[in-house]
Structure formats: structure tokens, C-alpha cells
Amino acid sequence: MALDIGILGYRFMGKAHSNALARLPMFFPDAPEINRHTLVGRDEEALAEAADELGFEHTSTEWADVIDEVDAFYNLGPNHVHAEPSIAALEAGTPVFCEKPLAPTLDTAEEMRDAAADADVPAGNAFNYRFVPAIQYAKGLIDDGELGDIRQVRGSYLQDWLVDPEAPWSWRNSKELAGSGALGDLGAHTVDLARFLAGDAAGEIARVSGHLKTFVDERPVEGEEETREVTVDDAYTAQAEYENGATGTFEASRVADGHKNDHTIQIHGTDGSLKFSLERLNELEYKRADGRGYETILVTDGSDPYVEHWWPPGHVLGWEHTFVHENYEFLSAVRDGEEFRPSFEDGYEVQRILNAVERSDESGQWVEP
Ligand code: SOE
Numbered sequence: 001m002a003l004d005i006g007i008l009g010y011r012f013m014g015k016a017h018s019n020a021l022a023r024l025p026m027f028f029p030d031a032p033e034i035n036r037h038t039l040v041g042r043d044e045e046a047l048a049e050a051a052d053e054l055g056f057e058h059t060s061t062e063w064a065d066v067i068d069e070v071d072a073f074y075n076l077g078p079n080h081v082h083a084e085p086s087i088a089a090l091e092a093g094t095p096v097f098c099e100k101p102l103a104p105t106l107d108t109a110e111e112m113r114d115a116a117a118d119a120d121v122p123a124g125n126a127f128n129y130r131f132v133p134a135i136q137y138a139k140g141l142i143d144d145g146e147l148g149d150i151r152q153v154r155g156s157y158l159q160d161w162l163v164d165p166e167a168p169w170s171w172r173n174s175k176e177l178a179g180s181g182a183l184g185d186l187g188a189h190t191v192d193l194a195r196f197l198a199g200d201a202a203g204e205i206a207r208v209s210g211h212l213k214t215f216v217d218e219r220p221v222e223g224e225e226e227t228r229e230v231t232v233d234d235a236y237t238a239q240a241e242y243e244n245g246a247t248g249t250f251e252a253s254r255v256a257d258g259h260k261n262d263h264t265i266q267i268h269g270t271d272g273s274l275k276f277s278l279e280r281l282n283e284l285e286y287k288r289a290d291g292r293g294y295e296t297i298l299v300t301d302g303s304d305p306y307v308e309h310w311w312p313p314g315h316v317l318g319w320e321h322t323f324v325h326e327n328y329e330f331l332s333a334v335r336d337g338e339e340f341r342p343s344f345e346d347g348y349e350v351q352r353i354l355n356a357v358e359r360s361d362e363s364g365q366w367v368e369p
Pocket of ligand 1: 012159185186261
């Protein structure tokens, strides 16, 4: 029987996930059959237009009417609307897939994690970069011990869409609505990747020292005369110590002029190193124990777990494919009643690190998550 999907949110992420759902029957015939059932939003006119474009059968302006009507509820709204509908859906026994960061604050993330723990259905946090084939390959190398003991983890996520002080204010600039700025929006991805890749080998992050910086503290409101205060960071930097003694350095920025969506992660062990850059997502750079330097591994061959679903080896994949892969895994878990990761628990663990970075910034001290 087909799974009915309800989605809250129809902008950037709504489109990315709807595209993924549309691709599944063509490229992943072993995925569960799905109906793009109901699209949820506030503005009826915009919603009707979006439902038409994204292929949804119904629309609703009341998420509460939808959560127990569907077989999976996707919460792709702004951060401040993640908690209430997600918790209500889980309480109704409906699997939930929620965008990242899990919540604006650690307390709210904890409530969401607890609701997921009490529910007997998958609750996924949409960290799509785990589903880049090169990242999965890197994870395999680390889990197989190919890098030896992990010593250093380095992650950076750079964008520049706020470099212009006249760039308009949006909910992403509000602490109340977003929780934090570059830290939560971009840093959450990096911290999740670092946990995914190095977490089993190096343990959790034991302490952090962080710094948040806002360079432009008010921005114009689009279409209006007024400006509004920016209450989140434009950039953060942090250093970390892992349970095994490894060191971590992390940063993200929305004002890194010249960088559009530049997410990189590097891991150094006693026996080798790995480098990944989202701008070259079909490749992984690998320095083996006996290698003289980095070699570039093209992750579009048999080592790509999804290669048989797409094109012949060497026909590269892009950003949107990560959404197809994560939707495939999430919906298969829903159909099979299995666990899906990254889960709300993973999202909460990421949030603990983000919160520690904020607390360290406030106190000027190293802090434990
Ligand atoms: C911000 O610009 C953003 O859209 C993030 O919110 C996404 O999570 C990231 O994948 C791309 O950049």
C-alpha cells in the first residue's frame, strides 16, 4: 500500500524533498510507493500554486488536521515551527522527518528527542550530507580502521549571501525564530558529519571553546522602509577536544565573500587522512598509510552505495541526489518499521555541541556539552 506523505513547508527544502519524492519511483523502484498527499502552509494562494508545482493532491493550512491523516509527516518549516507539529505527529504515531537544526534551542531539541524516544516510529533529522556517496565511502574507511587512531577533525562551511549589509533581513537572522545563525544553520551540518564520520572512532566531543560574531547588526526589511535587528551570528569558530584526545576545529560563515556553498571536512589519523569538499562531491581525497600524498578517489564506481540506481559509473551526481538518498532510506525505514539515522537523538546530540559553543562564547571559557 502506498505511503501518504504530508509536507509542511514549500520553499527551498519543500522543493528539494518534493523533487526527491518524485525521483524515487523512477530510480529507486525498491522504495516504498508514495503519494505526495498534502502540502501544508499558511498562505492559501501560494500554497495552492506550490501544491500544483510540487505535485501534491491536497493542501491544508492546519498541520494539526494532517499529522494523523498521513503515513509520514515532513516538517520543513523554519526552525521555530519544528517542535510543536513534530511532537504532535509523533504522539499520534506518525513517523516524522524534520529539517535541521532539530530546534532553535537545546531545551526544545530535548523535548523533541524525548517525544521520538516515546514513539515507536522513525523520527529522522534531515542531515542530507551523510548521504553523499563520498561521505559514506569515507565512513567505511574510518570504520575499517584504515586511518588508524583519529587525531584531528577539521570542518568548515562557508557561504556569502549576507556579505552585503543591504541583504534583506529574514527569519534566519532572528534568534527567536532560528535559534542561531551560521552556527545552527551551517555548523549543525558540519558537527553532524564530524559525529557521523569520526564519532565511533574518536568518541563524542568532550569540550569546546567557541566564538560567535555578528558583523552586521541590522538589515533592511524587504519592501519596507524599516530595518530589523540581527540577533544571531554571521559566523562562528570553535575548537574541540574529543573523548579520545583528538582535536577538532570548526567554523561557518555567511559572510565569507566568494564562497557560495563551500562545505569541507578533513580527518587525520595515525595511518592516513581524508579530505572532502562539497564543491567536488563526486571525489574523496585519501592519503593512505603507505601513500606518498593524497590520491583522488572518484566515488562514482562500485564503491558508491547508490550507483546502480543512477547512471553508469563516472556520470556524476549533484546536491539534489543527497535528498533522494535520504528520502529513500527514511521511507524504507518507515515501511519496514526500522530505525532511521540521523535520528532526533542525533539531532539532539548535535544541538548539545552547538549550545556548548554558545555557552563558551558567553563565558569566554572551555565548556562541556
Ligand atoms: C543556507 O543557505 C542553506 O540553505 C542551509 O539552510 C542548508 O541546510 C544547506 O544545505 C545549504 O544552505
